[in-house]
Amino acid sequence: MADQEEVKLYGVWSSPFSRRIELALKLKGVPFEYVEEDLSNKSPSLLKYNPVHKKIPVLVHNGKPVAESLVILEYIDETWKNNPILPLDPHERAMTRFWASFIDNKILAAAVKVVYSEGKEREVAILEAREHMKMLEQQLNGKDFFGGDKIGFVDIVGNVVAFWFPINQEILGGEFFTPEKFPGLFEWIGKLQEIDLVNECRPPTEKLLAYVKARYESSKNAPK
């Protein structure tokens, strides 16, 4: 099978969403070609493969495209069945999907508000984001990973919390996401950093920090 397979990932180095797909493919040992997109000048391939959202990541497997990171992760798990990233039990699968969706729909929405606000409004947004992250943290409940003793779907989706939020914290200052407020999540980040593949699938900290800082500075809501 492997010889005839063509797997291409269209992504952007700084995007947690395409990094998720990279990590899942590597955890499965699926060889793939990575295509870096320039979002200010999207390639005809990206527009052809994701005409609806015109966004990365897109996985193209033997010519067939799949878009939206959570959808792609499920596709990967169903296509390459070794090293499952979703649990097998239906109720555990449901809980996994629930928390993955919680990260993307609640935590990220709250974090976006933090970034695009200022002053009092930002303080309120930080409290809301923290409340959501506390709920996520409680799901670890003494485990090393959300997936139990090895990383799984929620750990992969949580990459944005683990590696992008600390960058935002560094820029924002204050108490958006600190080890004091989230000892459990920071312990989990430590465990993630012990995994080589995880480190391969995230941007270098300094490079990401410079990139995110530049984005803040070009926005009107730059922290003062």
Added chain:
Amino acid sequence: MADQEEVKLYGVWSSPFSRRIELALKLKGVPFEYVEEDLSNKSPSLLKYNPVHKKIPVLVHNGKPVAESLVILEYIDETWKNNPILPLDPHERAMTRFWASFIDNKILAAAVKVVYSEGKEREVAILEAREHMKMLEQQLNGKDFFGGDKIGFVDIVGNVVAFWFPINQEILGGEFFTPEKFPGLFEWIGKLQEIDLVNECRPPTEKLLAYVKARYESSKNAPK
């Protein structure tokens, strides 16, 4: 198995989200107890079973709760494997999840803007919603249902477009969702209405119309 199973659905009669779960359970032939919630006075059970979102629908299967309608639908399909509502092929499953998520995240978000706006802003929102619905319509591509020759996941999730959007159209007037603009979707609605179970799992039109009208009237954005 069936004798020992306890399946409870916490829902609200006017919610497309709980109606989706009702329909999926009925398509599977799973007996269940339905509990109507009062959202202005949520029951201790609802708050206990969905402490994160405190929203309906919640499915409780042998004491274990599952929340979020798309997550519940996947759970139902994985737990009761007869009459599958998702296709079996991984790429078709991915497309199915993509379009279900498109309905909830794009089409519904656009429709909410239509409802909660007025004047020029509403006109813009209607155009945006129509653009998204056109993309959905194209997926029918000559088929009776999104699921092919029988209803499936996207048809179930699409209940809100099929039966709630025409109600809003009737109240709004204009051209938000008309058979002229969407002949394919209206043909699909006709096919859905030929299925008894589908009709069992939607509110009576007049009752829903009165309910939605009252909600519009109590809002500041009531159509003039």
